[in-house]
Amino acid sequence: MKIKNxxxxxxxxxxxxxxxxxxxxxxLNALFMAQAxxxxxxxxxxxxxxxxxxxxxxxxxxxxxxxxxxxKIVLSQSANGYDVVLYDVIWPAEFAQxxxxxxxxxxxxxKTREAVLKGAWTTVEYDGKYYGMPWIADTKFLFYxxxxxxxxxxxxxxxxxxxxxxxxxAIKDKGIVDYPLVWSWSQSEAAICDYTTILSxxxxxxxxxxxxxxxxxxxxxxxxxYMVGTLDDGITNPNSREYAEEDVRRVFSSGQAAFAxxxxxxxxxxxxxxxxQVAGHVGIVPAPGEAGISQASAVNGSMGLGxxxxxxxxxxxxxxxxxxxxxxxxxxxxxLSLPIWKASYSDPDVIKGQxxxxxxxxxxxxxxxxxxxxxxxxxxxxxxxxxxxNAMLGTSTPADALDEAAKTIADMQ
Amino acid sequence: xxxxxxxxxAWLLLTPMIVMILGVSGxxxxxxxxxxxxxxxxxxxxxxxxxxxxxxxxRALSSANFREAIWHTTYFAVISVGAEVVIGVMVALLLNEVxxxxxxxxxxxxxxxALPTVVNAMMWRLIYNPDFGALNxxxxxxxxxxxxxxxxxxxxxxxxxxxxxxxxxNFPLVALIALAALQTVPKDLYEAATxxxxxxxxxxxxxxxxxxxxxxxxxxxxxxxxxFKVFDIIYVMTRGGPASSTKTVSFYVYQEAFAYMRxxxxxxxxxxxxxxxxxxxxxxxxxIRKHGEA
Numbered sequence: 001m002k003i004k005n006x007x008x009x010x011x012x013x014x015x016x017x018x019x020x021x022x023x024x025x026x027x028l029n030a031l032f033m034a035q036a037x038x039x040x041x042x043x044x045x046x047x048x049x050x051x052x053x054x055x056x057x058x059x060x061x062x063x064x065x066x067x068x069x070x071x072k073i074v075l076s077q078s079a080n081g082y083d084v085v086l087y088d089v090i091w092p093a094e095f096a097q098x099x100x101x102x103x104x105x106x107x108x109x110x111k112t113r114e115a116v117l118k119g120a121w122t123t124v125e126y127d128g129k130y131y132g133m134p135w136i137a138d139t140k141f142l143f144y145x146x147x148x149x150x151x152x153x154x155x156x157x158x159x160x161x162x163x164x165x166x167x168x169x170a171i172k173d174k175g176i177v178d179y180p181l182v183w184s185w186s187q188s189e190a191a192i193c194d195y196t197t198i199l200s201x202x203x204x205x206x207x208x209x210x211x212x213x214x215x216x217x218x219x220x221x222x223x224x225x226y227m228v229g230t231l232d233d234g235i236t237n238p239n240s241r242e243y244a245e246e247d248v249r250r251v252f253s254s255g256q257a258a259f260a261x262x263x264x265x266x267x268x269x270x271x272x273x274x275x276x277q278v279a280g281h282v283g284i285v286p287a288p289g290e291a292g293i294s295q296a297s298a299v300n301g302s303m304g305l306g307x308x309x310x311x312x313x314x315x316x317x318x319x320x321x322x323x324x325x326x327x328x329x330x331x332x333x334x335x336l337s338l339p340i341w342k343a344s345y346s347d348p349d350v351i352k353g354q355x356x357x358x359x360x361x362x363x364x365x366x367x368x369x370x371x372x373x374x375x376x377x378x379x380x381x382x383x384x385x386x387x388x389x390n391a392m393l394g395t396s397t398p399a400d401a402l403d404e405a406a407k408t409i410a411d412m413q
Numbered sequence: 414x415x416x417x418x419x420x421x422x423a424w425l426l427l428t429p430m431i432v433m434i435l436g437v438s439g440x441x442x443x444x445x446x447x448x449x450x451x452x453x454x455x456x457x458x459x460x461x462x463x464x465x466x467x468x469x470x471x472r473a474l475s476s477a478n479f480r481e482a483i484w485h486t487t488y489f490a491v492i493s494v495g496a497e498v499v500i501g502v503m504v505a506l507l508l509n510e511v512x513x514x515x516x517x518x519x520x521x522x523x524x525x526x527a528l529p530t531v532v533n534a535m536m537w538r539l540i541y542n543p544d545f546g547a548l549n550x551x552x553x554x555x556x557x558x559x560x561x562x563x564x565x566x567x568x569x570x571x572x573x574x575x576x577x578x579x580x581x582x583n584f585p586l587v588a589l590i591a592l593a594a595l596q597t598v599p600k601d602l603y604e605a606a607t608x609x610x611x612x613x614x615x616x617x618x619x620x621x622x623x624x625x626x627x628x629x630x631x632x633x634x635x636x637x638x639x640x641f642k643v644f645d646i647i648y649v650m651t652r653g654g655p656a657s658s659t660k661t662v663s664f665y666v667y668q669e670a671f672a673y674m675r676x677x678x679x680x681x682x683x684x685x686x687x688x689x690x691x692x693x694x695x696x697x698x699x700x701i702r703k704h705g706e707a
Contacts, residue, residue, distance in 0.1 A: 071671050071672055077456055098454070099456075100456060186654060187652065238563065238566075239563050242543065242565055242566030251544065376673070379673050382672075386656060389655050390656050395656060
């Protein structure tokens with residue numbers, strides 16, 4: 001009898017211990033990117049706060065370059081690798097088709113739906129379902145060097161793309177800087193983001209009403225002609241054709257450019273004396289518009305956090321996502337990436353010290369143009385990237401390059 | 414009877430090895446061939462692997478981009494392996510001489526080899542940087558170049574620049590093998606040849622080269638296979654740009670299978686690459702054997 005009890009106790013004890021151990025040893029694997037938006041330090045600090053508030057959950061943070069993010073998410077699917085992944089606004093169509101991400105529509109209440117920016121929701125929504133929470137609400141802004149503009153006799157930054165080219169020309173002619181404009185036009189998604197911004201300003205469309213490529217005419221063609229024109233006029237740094245976002249930041253921050261198109265994260269970094277030689281002289285405005293068509297332009301460059309459908313720790317993963325995307329955490333880390341919450345944009349703590357950034361964002365985030373929603377986006381984008389490069393390197397005219405890309409994409413569909 | 418028993422024992426002893434070889438290379442190869450004739454997708458392959466016969470191969474070979482990539486790869490392989498062999502043999506000849514500091518130089522030869530390819534690629538990216546790269550600084554200061562230029566951003570130079578980075582890293586392998594082979598050449602052969610009045614050039618072509626040809630051809634075959642499947646150095650240095658001028662066939666295999674998730678068509682791309690390098694190696698073997706007979 002006694003022995004039986006002891007045994008019973010032992011068995012219960014083991015269960016209790018293993019139960020506790022189970023609760024204490026959930027380790028989430030989370031995948032982020034190291035390029036624009038939140039810095040690695042920010043992500044690690046947020047995660048440390050989360051772990052402190054949730055003692056049973058441990059988180060492994062992994063950061064990869066943006067260019068590796070998509071393939072990592074896809075490949076990890078067969079290995080059951082991650083519990084939380086950061087993903088780009090252009091992927092949900094494909095991910096939904098292959099059932100890569102958990103549908104979390106039921107986990108998001110009406111109140112949250114109302115409180116978050118509309119543009120941010122498009123990041124995680126596809127076909128009426130939600131595949132995660134938006135986390136980074138971001139777009140491309142026009143950065144300018146106030147000193148250089150003043151030297152060239154301009155009091156205000158440009159409001160149209162024509163004006164931008166004219167100011168750049170004047171700055172070059174006065175010998176203030178060799179190449180006033182710098183962009184991220186390497187053969188990558190970054191170039192598509194710049195192109196989309198200008199395309200939307202000039203009233204272009206990626207796809208027509210029937211879903212057929214339409215970027216090879218109207219605003220789409222004018223946008224590429226504009227880009228190539230600035231190279232021909234010598235006002236765009238020719239190395240832009242091999243630059244990504246961080247190269248743009250480096251060139252602009254070292255005072256080698258008067259204007260740059262880049263994500264919001266550059267504002268506080270370019271104004272930080274430890275990171276920049278032009279700190280204190282950096283202005284930010286929404287990307288320009290086009291006379292008679294648009295006041296300002298922007299591309300939807302938001303990103304969201306989702307749970308891979310094969311994760312075995314979905315509850316804990318959702319807890320982590322809710323923490324990272326919460327208004328409180330986002331307001332605290334609002335220097336490199338602005339919050340997804342509407343209320344944050346009137347929160348004095350968020351605005352303080354970065355009024356121009358928040359003001360520009362208010363305009364830009366409301367006019368964000370989407371890149372096309374299609375399951376084969378990755379491939380279509382690669383085709384278009386090559387077309388942009390061919391035109392910018394002069395191996396093809398903008399019209400020919402875009403016509404060919406449109407034909408290839410139409411055949412693909 | 415005894416010989417029969419010996420054969421059985423031999424096969425029994427070989428069985429574990431055969432099973433292992435079939436497991437690690439036979440099965441994947443057959444599976445790849447199977448995939449190459451299906452429309453399998455990377456995710457949920459079971460749902461999508463419809464049988465398509467040779468459609469994937471037809472599509473691959475009729476794609477102008479893929480044919481372009483075959484040309485880039487061939488160019489990369491021929492130029493880089495050629496340069497590696499020439500430089501490697503010359504360095505080996507130098508290091509085979511007796512001089513002060515030879516041991517140090519021999520040790521330094523290993524350094525590029527010891528570097529991971531990704532690190533090597535990042536390093537050369539910095540050297541080629543259009544704004545602050547060492548190559549631009551060197552050429553401008555020597556007066557060979559008027560202004561800094563973009564090496565990896567220009568389709569005319571990008572692939573050659575990647576080749577230089579690859580040659581720098583890989584010529585030591587050839588040099589090392591050639592150096593080892595050189596040490597087996599009997600010295601009296603040279604003495605006899607000198608007595609017969611053979612010059613330096615003649616001695617190299619008639620004694621040295623034939624003597625190291627065997628090991629050298631092993632290096633040649635190894636390097637050609639490696640060069641033909643080049644991926645990592647390109648992925649890091651240019652990601653196939655500018656304007657796809659550095660996209661090699663392996664890059665296409667990666668893109669098809671992992672970025673576009675078409676495992677079936679990716680497998681057909683990969684098998685075409687294997688076929689091309691198999692042909693190359695077969696012709697090497699033929700040439701070497703003919704050389705040996707003559």
